[in-house]
Amino acid sequence: MEKEVNPHFEDFLFDWNQKFQFLVGGYGSSKSYHVALKIILKLISEKRTALVVREVYETHKDSTFSLFTEIVEEMGLLDDSGRKNIAKGKIRPKESPYELRFFNGSKIIFKGMDKPAKLKSINNISIIWLEECSEIKYSGFKELLGRLRHPSLKLHMILSTNPVGEDNWTFKHFFKDDRNKRLVLDDRELYEKRTIVVKDTYYHHSTADDNLFLPESYIAQLDEMKEYDPDLYRIARKGHFGVNGVRVLPQFVEMPHDEVMAAIENIRKPIKRVGMDFGFESSYNAIIRMVVDHDKKYLYIYWEYYKNQMTDDLTAEEIKEFKETKELIKADSAEPKTIKYYRQLGFNMVGAKKYKGSRLQYTKKIKRFKKIICSDQCTNTVYELKDLTYALDKNGDIILDEFSIDPHTLSAIWYGLDDYEVADLKEKSAKRVRPSRERR
Known part of the structure; x- marks a missing residue:
C-alpha cells in the first residue's frame, strides 16, 4: 500500500510510543488528516476499537466522519458491496450512528460530549481521539481518560486543536x-523544535507551510490576516497559543518579590493603599496592598489575600493584622452590613465610592499608570490581571467595563484607589509648595 503524506507527519504516523499525543497547529496544516490516517493504519494492523470525540456529536458528519471516509476511498479500501460480511482488506463506513467497521473486527465509533450518557456503554476502548480538544471541557477530558481502558492493549489518547487562549485547559x-x-513545557520550545517528547506525551506543531498540498492562494489568505486580525493570524497562520482579545492592562508586569519591595523602598513619597472586594460562594474575598509612585506614575502590588467560602468571622481572624496596624481598608460599598461588622470588630474599614459608570472610570484610572508592577508572590493577582482581556458584544466590539473573567483583584484595586486622583494630588502639592516659596 502506498500513500503520499506530508513529510512533517511521516514519523508521527507510526510513532505509538507515548500514551498521549498532542497536536497543535494553524489552519490547513493537515494535522486532522494525518491523525485520521494514523488511526486507520493502526486499526488495519491490530484489532482495536477507537473512539473519536467532538464536543457536539452532529459536527462529526462534515468533519471527522467525512474525513475518515475520504481517506478510506483514497486508499481503495472502501467496501460498498452491500454484503453482510466486509470484504478482506476493506473498511465499511456506516451512518446512524456514525461508525467505521474493518474487515479484521476493528472499528471506529464517533461520540459527542453533548450526549454524555452515550459514553457510559462504551467498553474496551484502546485509542481515543479528541478532535478540536480545546472545545471540550476539562471535566470531559478527565471523564474520557476513565473510558480509555483495555485488558491487554497499550492505551493511547490523541488530542488535536488549533491554538486558543492560554486560559484554555489544554494550554x-x-x-x-x-x-x-x-510548568510541563514552554510552548515556545515546541514552536522552535516542532516535535518534542516530554515524559509520556508526544508534542507536534504544524502550520500551513507543512502541507505541501495546499494552494498558494490559501496561504496568501492566511498571510493577509496579519493586517486586519492579529489574533487570528497568530492562531491560523503561526499556530501559536497566546492571549485572545485586547488586553486591559498591557503595562502589567510580574517581578520577583524582593525586587518589588526594594523598588518600593526607594519611592520618594510612597502612597499606600489597601482595597477589598467581598465574595463567598463562587467569588472571592480579595484584599490587595499596593503602593503608588506618584512621580513615576507606577503602581506596585506587593501583598494579596484571596479566599472564598469564608464566613466573615473566619476572614476577620485571618486578616487580624489589619486591626492591629489600623491600616485603612477601602471596601466594596455595596456591602454596608459587612463593612459595619468589620468596623465593630475594630477594623479601620470604609466603603469606597460607587456610582453609575464607576467601573469604567476606575478602569480608566488604573490604565493611566505607566507601569503596574506586581510581586510574584501575588499569584492570584498575576493570574487575573496579566492576560485580562475585554469582553466583546455581539458585534465583536469590546465592552470597556466588562472583562473575559470576573477579576476580584482588580475590584480590590479599584476600591483601594478610589480617592487617588492625579489632578487632586498635583493641586495639593502645588498649594503646599507655594507658601514655602513666599517665606523665602
Missing part, C-alpha cells in the same frame, strides 16, 4: 499553569 494541562506554578 494549562499540556504546557503551563501560571496560577498553580506548574
Whole structure:
C-alpha cells in the first residue's frame, strides 16, 4: 500500500510510543488528516476499537466522519458491496450512528460530549481521539481518560486543536499553569523544535507551510490576516497559543518579590493603599496592598489575600493584622452590613465610592499608570490581571467595563484607589509648595 503524506507527519504516523499525543497547529496544516490516517493504519494492523470525540456529536458528519471516509476511498479500501460480511482488506463506513467497521473486527465509533450518557456503554476502548480538544471541557477530558481502558492493549489518547487562549485547559494541562506554578513545557520550545517528547506525551506543531498540498492562494489568505486580525493570524497562520482579545492592562508586569519591595523602598513619597472586594460562594474575598509612585506614575502590588467560602468571622481572624496596624481598608460599598461588622470588630474599614459608570472610570484610572508592577508572590493577582482581556458584544466590539473573567483583584484595586486622583494630588502639592516659596 502506498500513500503520499506530508513529510512533517511521516514519523508521527507510526510513532505509538507515548500514551498521549498532542497536536497543535494553524489552519490547513493537515494535522486532522494525518491523525485520521494514523488511526486507520493502526486499526488495519491490530484489532482495536477507537473512539473519536467532538464536543457536539452532529459536527462529526462534515468533519471527522467525512474525513475518515475520504481517506478510506483514497486508499481503495472502501467496501460498498452491500454484503453482510466486509470484504478482506476493506473498511465499511456506516451512518446512524456514525461508525467505521474493518474487515479484521476493528472499528471506529464517533461520540459527542453533548450526549454524555452515550459514553457510559462504551467498553474496551484502546485509542481515543479528541478532535478540536480545546472545545471540550476539562471535566470531559478527565471523564474520557476513565473510558480509555483495555485488558491487554497499550492505551493511547490523541488530542488535536488549533491554538486558543492560554486560559484554555489544554494550554494549562499540556504546557503551563501560571496560577498553580506548574510548568510541563514552554510552548515556545515546541514552536522552535516542532516535535518534542516530554515524559509520556508526544508534542507536534504544524502550520500551513507543512502541507505541501495546499494552494498558494490559501496561504496568501492566511498571510493577509496579519493586517486586519492579529489574533487570528497568530492562531491560523503561526499556530501559536497566546492571549485572545485586547488586553486591559498591557503595562502589567510580574517581578520577583524582593525586587518589588526594594523598588518600593526607594519611592520618594510612597502612597499606600489597601482595597477589598467581598465574595463567598463562587467569588472571592480579595484584599490587595499596593503602593503608588506618584512621580513615576507606577503602581506596585506587593501583598494579596484571596479566599472564598469564608464566613466573615473566619476572614476577620485571618486578616487580624489589619486591626492591629489600623491600616485603612477601602471596601466594596455595596456591602454596608459587612463593612459595619468589620468596623465593630475594630477594623479601620470604609466603603469606597460607587456610582453609575464607576467601573469604567476606575478602569480608566488604573490604565493611566505607566507601569503596574506586581510581586510574584501575588499569584492570584498575576493570574487575573496579566492576560485580562475585554469582553466583546455581539458585534465583536469590546465592552470597556466588562472583562473575559470576573477579576476580584482588580475590584480590590479599584476600591483601594478610589480617592487617588492625579489632578487632586498635583493641586495639593502645588498649594503646599507655594507658601514655602513666599517665606523665602
